[in-house]
Amino acid sequence: MGKTVLILGGQWGDEGKGKVVDLLTEKADMVCRYNGGNNAGHTVVVKGVKYKFHLIPSGVLHKNTVNILGNGMVIDPSVLLGEMEGITSKGFTISSDNFVISSSAHVIQQEQIEEDLEMGKGIGTTGRGIGPCYVAKVRRNGLRMNEFVKTDDPNAQKLKEFVKDTYLIINGAIDNGQNVLLEGAQGALLDIDHGTYPYVTSSNPISGGACTGLGIGPKKINSILGVFKAYITRVGAGQFPTELGNEEQTEGEDRDNGLTREEIEGANNGDEYLQGKVLRKQGMEYGTTTKRPRRTGWFDGVAAKYSIMINGLDGIVITKLDVLSGLKKIKVCIAYEVDGKKIETFPLDKDTLLNAKPIYKEYDGWDEDISSVKSFDELPDKAKDYLKGLQEYLGVPYAVISVGPDREQTMIMDKKILF
Numbered sequence: 001m002g003k004t005v006l007i008l009g010g011q012w013g014d015e016g017k018g019k020v021v022d023l024l025t026e027k028a029d030m031v032c033r034y035n036g037g038n039n040a041g042h043t044v045v046v047k048g049v050k051y052k053f054h055l056i057p058s059g060v061l062h063k064n065t066v067n068i069l070g071n072g073m074v075i076d077p078s079v080l081l082g083e084m085e086g087i088t089s090k091g092f093t094i095s096s097d098n099f100v101i102s103s104s105a106h107v108i109q110q111e112q113i114e115e116d117l118e119m120g121k122g123i124g125t126t127g128r129g130i131g132p133c134y135v136a137k138v139r140r141n142g143l144r145m146n147e148f149v150k151t152d153d154p155n156a157q158k159l160k161e162f163v164k165d166t167y168l169i170i171n172g173a174i175d176n177g178q179n180v181l182l183e184g185a186q187g188a189l190l191d192i193d194h195g196t197y198p199y200v201t202s203s204n205p206i207s208g209g210a211c212t213g214l215g216i217g218p219k220k221i222n223s224i225l226g227v228f229k230a231y232i233t234r235v236g237a238g239q240f241p242t243e244l245g246n247e248e249q250t251e252g253e254d255r256d257n258g259l260t261r262e263e264i265e266g267a268n269n270g271d272e273y274l275q276g277k278v279l280r281k282q283g284m285e286y287g288t289t290t291k292r293p294r295r296t297g298w299f300d301g302v303a304a305k306y307s308i309m310i311n312g313l314d315g316i317v318i319t320k321l322d323v324l325s326g327l328k329k330i331k332v333c334i335a336y337e338v339d340g341k342k343i344e345t346f347p348l349d350k351d352t353l354l355n356a357k358p359i360y361k362e363y364d365g366w367d368e369d370i371s372s373v374k375s376f377d378e379l380p381d382k383a384k385d386y387l388k389g390l391q392e393y394l395g396v397p398y399a400v401i402s403v404g405p406d407r408e409q410t411m412i413m414d415k416k417i418l419f
């Protein structure tokens with residue numbers, strides 16, 4: 001019997017999904033992406049060679065895996081063709097046997113990119129035309145792939161052979177007992193309905209988005225995994241209760257300079273901006289798509305519990321645990337204080353969240369480099385305490401814990417909820 005596993009970002013995107021998706025793809029017959037467009041981006045390293053993906057699932061690097069771009073996506077044809085060329089030039093095959101685009105995915109048009117660059121500034125969008133394309137979809141005058149390929153646009157002719165009714169292919173694979181991986185882009189807190197509106201993307205990265213964005217019923221999904229960094233980041237503007245430092249400090253920072261000893265000491269003496277800088281520099285927190293420095297903060301447990309609830313998570317993937325090494329104290333936000341009152345649930349009102357002050361639980365940090373640790377038992381005691389405390393608070397099992405970008409830097413915690 002095959003399984004259908006859904007993997008999504010539990011925070012504001014950039015949780016390191018790419019690596020985990022790549023790991024799961026080894027056992028997947030099919031990988032299906034259900035939302036967003038080339039606002040997403042991740043890098044996969046295979047045998048020392050870096051591959052950058054914005055649209056196509058990294059399953060194309062695996063022989064015999066079928067890769068689907070779902071109807072919930074918005075696709076820029078020239079970006080897609082560029083990505084396809086990049087992949088084939090490195091010796092991989094892309095054919096209509098291993099790559100399929102939904103006939104009802106929407107096509108991003110040049111004027112939508114221009115509109116996004118103009119109108120999206122306040123939100124800090126990626127400027128790829130994502131929002132305006134979804135607006136056209138909802139307004140019911142968007143351009144779908146099946147219509148696009150009827151035009152004489154040269155890109156349309158090149159994509160024609162890949163465009164099919166994907167709901168049949170995906171449901172067919174599930175019904176035939178294949179392993180199907182469903183991949184969300186961005187993260188739950190950027191969801192148009194459930195995220196930190198209006199500072200969100202225009203699609204549904206949450207688990208429900210997989211059903212609408214692919215055309216499958218919820219009962220066909222066997223396990224839902226949420227990926228969370230051991231801290232949290234966000235790009236662009238918006239509510240961020242556990243942010244360390246502020247946006248202006250972050251933007252003014254020179255990304256090429258490493259950390260100095262004084263800065264690490266400053267962080268360990270309680271300077272919040274420097275704590276955030278340690279996370280940014282050690283975690284290499286700069287956008288794959290936009291190169292922007294990411295805003296950094298402590299793990300927001302309140303937001304994580306919310307994410308667990310709205311996604312119905314069966315398991316949690318923790319990434320970048322190694323980035324915390326060297327910090328004397330590690331904090332987890334377990335409640336907010338708003339107007340003198342303690343709240344333990346995630347408020348959806350923008351102003352309430354903007355005014356929320358985090359209430360932290362503090363853990364002792366560890367000094368050891370944990371990037372080559374292979375099992376939970378080998379971790380320093382302080383790292384174990386942090387992970388155990390976090391899991392107890394969140395109430396959901398760990399599926400995977402990652403301590404570095406390579407495939408080997410991964411601890412499998414619960415096989416039952418993976419393939």
Ligand code: IMP
Pocket residue numbers: 012013014039040041120123124125126127128130131185186190199200201202235236237
């Ligand atoms: P848009 O998706 O380009 O419309 O941007 C809307 C918001 O989502 C902005 O704050 C972006 O920075 C953010 N965003 C979009 N895609 C990603 C992503 O893949 N990772 C992190 N943030 C993203």
